[in-house]
Amino acid sequence: MTTVLESLNQALHGAMGADESVYLLGEDMLDPYGGAFKVSKGLSTAYPERVLTTPVSEAGMVGIAGGMALRGLRPVVEIMFGDFTTLIADQLINSISKFRWMYNDQVTVPLVVRTPMGGRRGYGPTHSQTMEKYFLGAPGLKVVAPCALGNPGELLKQVILEENDPVLFVENKLLYLQKVMDEAALAEFESTEYLVPGEYPSYELTVRGAPPPVITIAAYGYMAELAREAAQQLAFEHEIFVQILIPTQLSFEDNLFIEEILLPNLERSQRLLTVEEGTLSMGWGAEVITRASHALGPKLQKVGRVAAAEIPIPASVPMERAMLPQVEDIVAAARSMV
Amino acid sequence: MPDNQALYEELYRIRRFEETVLERFSSGVFYGTTHTYIGQEANAVGVLAHLNEDDIVFSNHRCHGHFLAYGGDMRGLFAELMGKPTGIVGGRGGSQHIHWKDFYSNGILGSTVPAATGMALGEKLKGTDAIAIVFMSDGTLGEGVVYESLNMASLWNAPILYVVENNEIAQTTPIELGVAGSIAGRFEAFDIPSKELDTSDVVEILPVAGGLIEEMRQQSQPRALILDTCRFGPHSKGDDTRDEALVAQMRAERDPLNIHAPRLSAEERQSVESEIDSAVDRAFETALADPEAEATLP
Ligand SMILES: Cc1ncc(C[n+]2csc(CCOP(=O)(O)OP(=O)(O)O)c2C)c(N)n1
Ligand SMILES: [Mg+2]
Numbered sequence: 001m002t003t004v005l006e007s008l009n010q011a012l013h014g015a016m017g018a019d020e021s022v023y024l025l026g027e028d029m030l031d032p033y034g035g036a037f038k039v040s041k042g043l044s045t046a047y048p049e050r051v052l053t054t055p056v057s058e059a060g061m062v063g064i065a066g067g068m069a070l071r072g073l074r075p076v077v078e079i080m081f082g083d084f085t086t087l088i089a090d091q092l093i094n095s096i097s098k099f100r101w102m103y104n105d106q107v108t109v110p111l112v113v114r115t116p117m118g119g120r121r122g123y124g125p126t127h128s129q130t131m132e133k134y135f136l137g138a139p140g141l142k143v144v145a146p147c148a149l150g151n152p153g154e155l156l157k158q159v160i161l162e163e164n165d166p167v168l169f170v171e172n173k174l175l176y177l178q179k180v181m182d183e184a185a186l187a188e189f190e191s192t193e194y195l196v197p198g199e200y201p202s203y204e205l206t207v208r209g210a211p212p213p214v215i216t217i218a219a220y221g222y223m224a225e226l227a228r229e230a231a232q233q234l235a236f237e238h239e240i241f242v243q244i245l246i247p248t249q250l251s252f253e254d255n256l257f258i259e260e261i262l263l264p265n266l267e268r269s270q271r272l273l274t275v276e277e278g279t280l281s282m283g284w285g286a287e288v289i290t291r292a293s294h295a296l297g298p299k300l301q302k303v304g305r306v307a308a309a310e311i312p313i314p315a316s317v318p319m320e321r322a323m324l325p326q327v328e329d330i331v332a333a334a335r336s337m338v
Numbered sequence: 339m340p341d342n343q344a345l346y347e348e349l350y351r352i353r354r355f356e357e358t359v360l361e362r363f364s365s366g367v368f369y370g371t372t373h374t375y376i377g378q379e380a381n382a383v384g385v386l387a388h389l390n391e392d393d394i395v396f397s398n399h400r401c402h403g404h405f406l407a408y409g410g411d412m413r414g415l416f417a418e419l420m421g422k423p424t425g426i427v428g429g430r431g432g433s434q435h436i437h438w439k440d441f442y443s444n445g446i447l448g449s450t451v452p453a454a455t456g457m458a459l460g461e462k463l464k465g466t467d468a469i470a471i472v473f474m475s476d477g478t479l480g481e482g483v484v485y486e487s488l489n490m491a492s493l494w495n496a497p498i499l500y501v502v503e504n505n506e507i508a509q510t511t512p513i514e515l516g517v518a519g520s521i522a523g524r525f526e527a528f529d530i531p532s533k534e535l536d537t538s539d540v541v542e543i544l545p546v547a548g549g550l551i552e553e554m555r556q557q558s559q560p561r562a563l564i565l566d567t568c569r570f571g572p573h574s575k576g577d578d579t580r581d582e583a584l585v586a587q588m589r590a591e592r593d594p595l596n597i598h599a600p601r602l603s604a605e606e607r608q609s610v611e612s613e614i615d616s617a618v619d620r621a622f623e624t625a626l627a628d629p630e631a632e633a634t635l636p
Binding site for chain 1: 370371418421422425428429430431432433434435444445446447448477478479480481482508509510511515516517577579630631632633635636
């Protein structure tokens with residue numbers, strides 16, 4: 001079986017093989033190291049002229065990649081830790097994501113910034129954060145996050161080769177060593193893939209053979225894994241049956257995940273619980289719930305959010321564990337909703 | 339000024355502390371990761387010997403050596419790496435985010451340079467005599483905010499010493515792939531006087547650092563010190579992609595401990611080493627016995 005990391009690495013090889021306009025930029029990219037998390041391993045050997053190992057210059061490399069993209073190349077930038085996306089925020093938000101609209105749709109900027117996010121490894125306050133919420137809501141910037149379902153590598157490849165707008169591609173660190181879930185691995189779960197034209201895929205998980213769900217859990221990335229464990233406990237220990245809806249596209253350009261996938265399911269369950277690893281306030285979950293509530297009014301009976309406590313992430317693992325969302329937090333939140 | 343024996347004690351304490359961190363990491367007592375200072379000890383010891391009471395030190399991810407040379411407590415740092423409440427920042431910061439007295443460090447490369455410059459300027463505006471010293475290495479010269487800081491430090495005469503510990507590598511990226519042009523030229527462009535030394539001898543670093551710091555105290559202006567140095571260990575743990583022979587040669591030729599040790603008699607050296615060996619062990623064991631952090635919000 002393939003891990004998410006292997007799948008992403010294969011996708012980078014595939015994308016560079018398929019299209020000569022694909023370039024990689026990032027820190028410590030050269031083999032044998034192949035990037036801090038090894039997602040870029042082997043690429044500098046296979047395509048030495050198209051892998052640019054950079055100085056420690058996040059803002060510069062993203063700005064430069066944006067310029068390359070404006071002139072027809074398809075650069076992919078690796079930011080070593082997602083925490084460092086604050087250093088590239090200005091390039092992404094004030095320039096790169098605006099170019100297309102500001103120049104009256106006469107240009108495209110096919111730039112992908114991929115980066116590992118998330119905690120649970122004791123890396124402390126500056127190497128553990130979940131930063132994507134700060135980028136959600138920047139017009140013109142798509143935010144995409146693979147999960148262990150479907151084909152994470154294929155998703156990355158599609159983003160690199162077919163997307164014409166800038167994309168922040170968020171890879172949770174704990175997903176890297178996770179196996180990509182096939183039918184056998186899903187065992188007790190049934191999964192459905194939703195493919196709505198114009199948006200990256202979403203997935204649904206339910207416990208096999210369970211009665212109709214009474215709660216819809218919306219979660220993405222590694223949080224979908226925690227939600228899956230919680231769903232099992234809820235079903236077998238508490239007889240609460242839930243469905244998990246997992247988008248890979250977090251930004252809401254066309255609202256398709258909400259309209260085509262979430263709302264029809266909520267009509268039935270009438271309860272919505274969101275789960276994210278970032279801090280609670282102003283998060284992805286708040287936006288999802290607001291949109292669902294607007295559309296459904298009183299038909300949406302109960303809502304809940306599970307997210308990180310609003311403090312920086314401590315290095316000490318017991319304290320980190322206490323402030324990040326855990327399976328038991330999801331179980332407790334779901335139980336309080338029925 | 340510290341005598342030869344005191345200098346050796348400082349160098350040896352850092353070395354033993356860092357070796358202990360690396361030796362014990364695999365046993366799972368520490369959280370996260372670590373970046374050891376092995377090979378660079380003479381820099382911290384030679385520069386920080388000149389600190390006055392309220393002077394400020396801002397360090398980076400590779401901060402253990404700076405912290406110990408500043409006078410930091412080994413048990414507090416071990417406990418911090420173990421994520422314990424007795425750690426110097428209560429387990430919140432871990433290896434690279436620490437603070438004690440006028441010592442600070444942070445893990446975002448480059449971010450420390452404006453912060454330290456602001457501290458130096460702040461002290462000046464408050465009318466104190468404190469100066470600030472910020473440590474960075476070659477890789478950090480990639481960050482644009484470094485140059486914004488140099489410009490403002492020069493314009494506003496911030497009393498700050500920029501120390502570049504040039505170990506010619508950033509994680510796995512050799513300096514040829516990371517830094518174009520000259521390092522001294524970077525400071526020159528902003529009219530910040532600098533000195534450069536290519537040595538691992540604490541006795542050579544000591545007076546040059548002292549001279550620059552003295553000038554800063556007199557003139558209340560920025561200065562830079564470029565120290566060509568060698569990182570003996572991996573960047574963090576087990577991630578050294580360099581040629582082993584090259585590292586072995588560095589260790590043979592540029593070891594600050596071996597360079598300084600002959601200035602002590604064999605007996606002096608032995609007694610320093612055995613005393614510090616047991617002090618390091620004691621600090622480690624004490625930290626290990628300290629209570630674990632509770633699984634509650636800090
Ligand atoms: C803004 C930022 N980018 C990248 C990193 C990851 N990182 C940590 S240390 C390091 C290399 C630093 O090299 P250098 O400045 O030469 O310091 P040295 O490790 O040699 O002491 C990198 C890339 C970081 N901590 N912060
Ligand atoms: Mg360096």
